[in-house]
Amino acid sequence: MDIFEAIEQDHQEIRRLIHRLRGLEEDDRANQDKVFEELKALLLHHHEAEERTFFHALLDDEKVRHEGMHALQEHGEHKKVLEQMEDMRPGSDNWWKRFAELEHDILHHLEEEEEDIFPLARKVFSKQEADDLGTRIGQVKGGLNASS
Ligand SMILES: [Fe+2]
C-alpha cells in the first residue's frame, strides 16, 4: 500500500465513524461515547502519523509547502477543539454544536488533502518513495496505537 492509499484508507474510516455517530439514536449515550472516542483516537493518530511521514517529506518542496502548512494548521485546530470538548458535557446541546463544527472542518480537511495536496504530492514522490512512505505510516500508526 502506498502513502496515498494508506491515507485514503484512514480518511474513509474517519468518514465512516462520523457517519456511524450521526446514525445513532439520540438517547444512545453509551454508543455515542464509544464511537466518539474511537473517532477521536483515530483522528489524532492519523494526524500525527501523517505529520511524521507524508508532510515531513513534503514540506521541503516549494510546490507543496503552502498547502502543507495550511493542513498542519488545521490539524492543530482539530486538536484544540477536541480538547475544548473534553470540558463539555458529552451529549449536551453545546457539545453537539461543537461537534457539528468539528465534523464540518474535518470533512473539509480530508477533501482538501485528497483533492488539492495529493495531486501535488504525486509529482513530488517517486513510486518508490510513495511505497516507502506507505510502509512507514503503517509503522508509525502501529506505534501510536500500541502506546495509547
Ligand atoms: Fe491531515
Ligand SMILES: [Fe+2]
Ligand atoms: Fe489526512
